[in-house]
Amino acid sequence: MVKTCAFHSFKGGTGKTFLAVNLSALHAYYGGKVCLVDMDFRAPTVITAFGHPEVKYWFNDYLNGFCKPEEALVDVSKQLEVKGTLKVAFANPSMNAVRDMLAKDRKWEAQALKRLLTFKRYLEQEGYDSCLIDTSPGFMYSSINAVVASDLAIVVSTMDDSDVEGTKRLIKDLYEVFEKKTAVVVNKVMPEPASLSKDLTYVQMDMQKLYDEPVIGVIPCLCDVARLKRSQILALKQPNHWVAQSVKKLLTYLIAFNP
């Protein structure tokens, strides 16, 4: 059964795309058949992580009914040299496409939800292990569609008070209403480098007190990650890095997760 997981957040810049890209690449590295979908139609950046490959049909085209599910997928497995399969459905980054997606009405969004569920059934038939969806932050129509179509919502937050407050609101007003299984990842945590492991454990315990849902990961904010180019997938390039190890823990959770 394909495990569909939406990466969502209340505020922007929390690291959803970074986590979705690294997690999907790592899963494929360990032999999984994985699909990554970019549904951040406001600011599509997944394509940057894969070095702008040639795309015949965008995921926008699929949702508009212009192509079949398989035509919207780009195989990046060879490029990443992974044991399994990673196919990506890219969002169109052109200004016209962004404008077009922002102007969609309620009727179109209803049709898009139907097509998203059909896409999920296609992945199921093709024997995919997981489907990770990167979304826009906040209460965006496309993001709610992604959450509704998913089995698990991973909400990525920072330790910022406003972000914590917004994340709680997302969980209460959205995930709970749709009865979604939810997990929280706290990103960009700034611990003391000398006691990184110990500090992260304390942070995870502290953050868990704030949320009813499980806090499944605490990822440190380290300067060398910020210095990395988007096109370098950390989990594959530096597997022993602290952040890569945190991504590996998330993958363990995802593999054990039972929808």
Next chain:
Amino acid sequence: MYQAEPQSIVSTLNKVLEKLEQLHGMLSEALTVERRVLKLLSEALPSREEKLPPEGIDVLTLLELPDHLRRTVMALGKISKATAEDVSKVTGRRRAVESAYLNQLAVMGYVKRVREGRKVYFMV
């Protein structure tokens, strides 16, 4: 003992046959009229399936639905085309309950209802 003459029996039977033929003619005419009425009605009133909007349901409408109906739609979304029994297996509620909710959603125009033989299927 009374014994009817063969000629009077034939004449009575002929009268009965005549009446039966008249009755058959009237019934055939009534049947034709009924078929015409049904045809006119079906043309004037589209079926429930045809009345449905093709776009289905959007997430904001889902958010506005009462909890019990939302759960039914979410379960139906997971399994695509399904009977009330299939949906009841996902929600854990009784088949009759899901049947009532699905029919309610079909009347509201949020799910599509299709009869195939003896079974009724629902689709988002």
